[in-house]
Amino acid sequence: MNRSSLLRWLAPLALGLPWMVGCTSETTSPQSTSRLVVSQFLFRNGIDSLEWLELRNDGASPAKMAGIKIKAVGYEFGASAADLPPDGKIILTNSEALFAKHHPGVKINGVYTGRLADEGEKIGLDGAEQKFEFTYSDREPWPAGASAVGASLVYTGGDPGSPGSWSASRKIGGEPRQEPDLAVDKGIRISEVGPADATGSGFVEIASSSSQAVDVSGWILAPSPGASRSDTLAPGTILPARGRIVLRQSPGEGQTGWGDLLPLATGGELLLLEPAPDGGLTGSVSAFAWNVVPQGSSAARIGPTGTESDIATAVPTPGAPTSNRTPGTVSIAEICYAPPPGDAEFVELRNETDSVVHLGFAQDPSRSWSLAGTGKIFAASDSLRPGGTLVLVSESDMTPAAFRAKWGIPDSVPVVAYSGRLDNAGETIRLRRPATPVAGNNGSTSWADIVVDAAAWLPSSPWPVAADGAGACLRRIASDIPGTSSNAWTSAQPTPGK
Numbered sequence: 001m002n003r004s005s006l007l008r009w010l011a012p013l014a015l016g017l018p019w020m021v022g023c024t025s026e027t028t029s030p031q032s033t034s035r036l037v038v039s040q041f042l043f044r045n046g047i048d049s050l051e052w053l054e055l056r057n058d059g060a061s062p063a064k065m066a067g068i069k070i071k072a073v074g075y076e077f078g079a080s081a082a083d084l085p086p087d088g089k090i091i092l093t094n095s096e097a098l099f100a101k102h103h104p105g106v107k108i109n110g111v112y113t114g115r116l117a118d119e120g121e122k123i124g125l126d127g128a129e130q131k132f133e134f135t136y137s138d139r140e141p142w143p144a145g146a147s148a149v150g151a152s153l154v155y156t157g158g159d160p161g162s163p164g165s166w167s168a169s170r171k172i173g174g175e176p177r178q179e180p181d182l183a184v185d186k187g188i189r190i191s192e193v194g195p196a197d198a199t200g201s202g203f204v205e206i207a208s209s210s211s212q213a214v215d216v217s218g219w220i221l222a223p224s225p226g227a228s229r230s231d232t233l234a235p236g237t238i239l240p241a242r243g244r245i246v247l248r249q250s251p252g253e254g255q256t257g258w259g260d261l262l263p264l265a266t267g268g269e270l271l272l273l274e275p276a277p278d279g280g281l282t283g284s285v286s287a288f289a290w291n292v293v294p295q296g297s298s299a300a301r302i303g304p305t306g307t308e309s310d311i312a313t314a315v316p317t318p319g320a321p322t323s324n325r326t327p328g329t330v331s332i333a334e335i336c337y338a339p340p341p342g343d344a345e346f347v348e349l350r351n352e353t354d355s356v357v358h359l360g361f362a363q364d365p366s367r368s369w370s371l372a373g374t375g376k377i378f379a380a381s382d383s384l385r386p387g388g389t390l391v392l393v394s395e396s397d398m399t400p401a402a403f404r405a406k407w408g409i410p411d412s413v414p415v416v417a418y419s420g421r422l423d424n425a426g427e428t429i430r431l432r433r434p435a436t437p438v439a440g441n442n443g444s445t446s447w448a449d450i451v452v453d454a455a456a457w458l459p460s461s462p463w464p465v466a467a468d469g470a471g472a473c474l475r476r477i478a479s480d481i482p483g484t485s486s487n488a489w490t491s492a493q494p495t496p497g498k
Helices: 003-021 096-102 400-407
Strands: 036-042 052-057 089-093 122-124 133-135 151-155 166-172 188-194 203-208 220-222 244-248 268-275 281-290 298-301 311-314 330-336 346-351 370-372 389-394 415-418 427-439 445-457 473-476 489-492
Touching (some): 089 096, 203 298, 281 311, 330 445, 445 473
Parallel strands (some): 389 415
Antiparallel strands (some): 036 052, 188 203, 220 268, 473 489
């Protein structure tokens, strides 16, 4: 019996309960309500451009649909839209023809003109009796199967803003108007990548958080689904309980190796895909993306949570957990993304070394550092003294001189402007340094960026919520925790340049 049916079955008992227990001679009926939710949606098909949304009424009374808006896809229910009964479902899609191709015989209720963002965005049901909104992402801790192989995301209950309230469908493409089977998270993750090199010392580490051994025979390691270069784990490959296996570029005796797959130091992505019995794929996927990895380093999941937001450059530890990122030369130390009226958003950088760090490159500006997300490319005059700080301020809020005067920032601390705007809804900013030469086919040389540090935020838990317009800023707790992890930040009163 589902939740709505149970509520309706219990209603007569609830009406008679006061008389039964002798508390009062009056009977009152609890106010019944509707609860409209996004129960399942597909935002990336992997085959064509199909996407769709499924709405469901989880309440005990009909949900009024007239006037409800879904701004993410540009759809509004008309004034004559029928109420949705308890347990009822509505399907909206961007293409009636593509939906019929993938889900023949399944009824749709409307076609929208917008598109869901592949990287994730906010979806809300404006005008619904009870608030329902969330911001999904194509990165963990959101289920990777939705973005990697085209599984649907299925709401499993609880706070819709929490990734833990969603699961990938086991069936690729999802199952609209059905109770879909869910992809089983077996706790298997790509946990560390040491890029391939000329010495044959590259490796890929796969870790398990399961309390039981897991047979991963036949699982596929690939840069993308259906990629021409991939590796299939050999029969009899077992991951011990909470254990790790390491695939070696040049395996020694008794070690596991790979064939054609060569992860590059210039950055890339790997997927670990579970095969389905019919020869296809399930929605169980582990994704691992990395930027340029300096020589002698690896990219690894850091700390106890080990989500994709915790991937950072580290000292290689194949076969063992990685506890800390390798601090770079400069870290992002403080962020004020939602200042109160009359103040300015800012980002503070800190020099982690005892040497001067020059952020601009006078001889070749294309080799200057940049802070992606702010639009800032540093000038030749921008530098950080040993152990010092530099403050970037949004020029649309305040001039550097005015900001310096407001906060009493000493002359020894550079204050420079940036042209962009930080996203109050959350984003990731990256401090980049062009450092690795890449030879072009015509003899030219370009420069691949090393991500020296990165920082992310959301206006909701587990990020510090006081930084979302309540007068506080995000302050870095420790630079050896990835700045893309909520564990790296606390909320505090602004202290730019201090």
